[in-house]
Amino acid sequence: MTQTDTAAAIEDAQSTFSGTREVDARYRLDEVALDRWMGDHVDGYAGPLTIRQFKGGQSNPTYELVTPGAAYVLRRKPPGTLLPSAHAVDREFTVISALYAQGYPVARPHALCVDETVIGSMFYVMAKVEGRVLWDLKLPGMEPGERRAIYQAQVDALAALHRFDPDAIGLGDYGRPGNYFERQTARWTKQYRASETGPIADMDRLIAFLPQDLPPQGPTRIVHGDFRLDNLIMAPDTAQVRAVLDWELSTLGDPLADLSYLLIGWAIPATLRNGLGGADLEALGIPSVEETVARYCEQAGTAAPAHLDWLFAYNLFRLAAICQGIAGRVRDGTAASPQARSMAAQVEPLAAAAWSFAKKAGA
Structure with missing residues (x-):
């Protein structure tokens, strides 16, 4: 992809990813069966259904x-x-049900279906939340004050999630406490190996290094696992988070995993829609890493994180493993998005970035 193509892709991210399209032939639903199931399980449902x-x-x-x-x-x-343990929509339904009951911004959950004969796989239904999903971290077309308010609302929503005691809201058994980064490093190594399509030296180096230099375990909290701007629904014209989306990777763990994952956006090059690295943050009105960390710590009531280089290396490694999983699904014909091939192409650059942080962390 040329520099011009990349710029055009970034500029067009909002129209590329926003909204809906005709259902992909691979993922068509049995509309009659779904209509019948909705009538039996979703309060107030009345078709016809589009x-x-x-x-x-x-x-x-x-x-x-x-x-x-x-x-x-x-x-x-x-x-x-x-892949084993992937696509856990039943876990998504569990966590949003618990959080919705606490008034946290998630969509209202309606019903879970574990009977695969209805549409061919497990699914759940929730209310549609109206608002904006913002796909480019640089928030093109906005004023600096608007950008700043959105970034503040984003980090406040993350801190609010991490203030919950999992036991107090019925999620004490949502994951295993302790050894979070050790378990996650092992998990993503396994997932990467299961979808590997060719050798990547930086991934092999990271797989060897990360388990040897684990950071100390923090408090056990609900970890979203993919907390970023384009997994939020913002109000149409204000900086209010109306819903946090995509809880597929959520579990119990160290809240610094979520914070450092959010922060890697500042390390990824601004030439990508999901990167701010090298951008003029002051001119854009976007808070710096330091400001973001300070606001999070104030809102969450926690000390400033150490070991950020290791955490950045881990999160970039994990993101590379996720993209490799997409590459595996492209190979197997089960990738859900037309953009899946471009995501798969990010594995090697992400691995290289992860290794650069690992070296700063002492590798």
């Missing part, structure tokens, strides 16, 4: 369900052979 597929998202196919009186969102496991 179904479209959301453009965004790389993992679980996601659909807009529209009726004359209401709009819903359906998230399903992709059909076909999948």
Whole structure:
């Protein structure tokens, strides 16, 4: 891709990823069976039903369900052979149900279906939340004050999540406490190896290094696992987070995993839509890493994190492993998004960036 092509892709990110399209032939639903199931399990449901597929998202196919009186969102496991423990829509339903009951900004959950005979795989249905999903971290077309307010609202929502005691809201058994980074490093190594399509030296180096220099374990909290701007629905014209989306990777763990994952956006080059590295943050009105960390710590009531270089290396490694999983699904024909091939192409650059932080951390 040329520099001009890259710039055009960034500029067009909002239209590329926003909204819906016709349902991909690979992911068509049995509309009659779904209509019958909705009538039996979703309070107040009344058809007829119109179904479209959301453009965004790389993992679980996601659909807009529209009726004359209401709009819903359906998230399903992709059909076909999948990596172990991936695409856990039942876990998504569990965590958003608990958080919705606490008033945290998530979509209202309606019902979970574990009967794969209805549409071919497990799924759940939630309310559709109206608002904006912002796909480019640089927030083109906005004023500096608007950008700043959105970034502040984003970090405040993350801190609010991490203030919950999992036991107090019924999520004490949502994951295993302790040894979080050790377990996660092992998990993403396994997932990477399961979808590996060719040798990548930097990934091999990271797999050897990361378990040898683990940071100390922090408090056990609900970890979203993919907390970033384009997994938030913002109010149409204010900097209010109306819903946090895509809880597929959520578990119990160290909240610094979420914070440092959010912060890698500042390390990824600004030539990518999900990067701020090298951008003039002051001119854009976007808070710096230091400002973001300070606001998070104030809101979450925690000390400033140490070991950021290791945490950046880990998160970039994990993101590379996720992209490699997408590459594996492209190979197997089960990738849910037309943008999946470009995501798969990011594995090597992400691995190289991760290794550069690992070297700063002492590798």
